[in-house]
Amino acid sequence: MNASVSAEILILVPLALALLWRLPGLAPVRQAFLIRRPALSLAPGERILTEIRPDPRVLGILALFLLAVTMAAALAEQLVFGAGPAVAYLFLAPFLLAWLAHLAQAAGSRWIVTDRRVVTDLGASLPLAEIGRIAVAPARLRLDGQGMQSLRLTGLADAHGAARMIRGLVARRTGQGAGPPSP
Numbered sequence: 001m002n003a004s005v006s007a008e009i010l011i012l013v014p015l016a017l018a019l020l021w022r023l024p025g026l027a028p029v030r031q032a033f034l035i036r037r038p039a040l041s042l043a044p045g046e047r048i049l050t051e052i053r054p055d056p057r058v059l060g061i062l063a064l065f066l067l068a069v070t071m072a073a074a075l076a077e078q079l080v081f082g083a084g085p086a087v088a089y090l091f092l093a094p095f096l097l098a099w100l101a102h103l104a105q106a107a108g109s110r111w112i113v114t115d116r117r118v119v120t121d122l123g124a125s126l127p128l129a130e131i132g133r134i135a136v137a138p139a140r141l142r143l144d145g146q147g148m149q150s151l152r153l154t155g156l157a158d159a160h161g162a163a164r165m166i167r168g169l170v171a172r173r174t175g176q177g178a179g180p181p182s183p
Contacts, residue, residue, distance in 0.1 A: 038123040040112060049169070052111040052162050054155030058139050059103050062155065066103075070096045106154040113166065116173070118143060118151060126151050128173040136163045
């Protein structure tokens with residue numbers, strides 16, 4: 001017996017879920033998912049040095065890469081298991097949607113770097129003196145603090161440049177690598 005999925009189901013299920021989401025009874029759930037940016041409050045004498053934002057072009061390239069990987073995985077699924085195209089994509093769709101949602105969230109994120117700390121757009125803060133490790137990957141930057149504290153930013157065009165800047169600030173803040181005082 002061959003598994004088959006009708007194209008109508010692929011269209012009607014998302015529409016039904018969208019209508020269900022709009023029900024008045026789910027208003028508290030929708031409100032819980034609304035993210036409001038907290039106002040940035042600086043300590044006395046603290047200065048904003050820069051703001052680091054993801055590059056929309058990099059995020060677009062990552063989205064295209066995800067689509068290409070999904071298409072390749074669906075093709076492999078069709079060749080190996082003999083699944084139809086609709087079934088192959090149906091199994092991969094949740095993973096693709098989760099990654100695309102992650103990229104959409106990353107598009108609206110930012111870091112504000114001050115002379116004392118790094119603050120995310122949601123209000124999480126990591127003091128420069130507590131940064132223990134700076135991990136750099138293509139288009140991604142992660143700052144690890146003490147314990148389990150970690151900040152991640154995806155979609156950076158110049159992740160290495162941002163890491164160098166933060167390393168310099170950490171070295172200046174902790175006194176490591178500080179050169180002779182300037183005249």
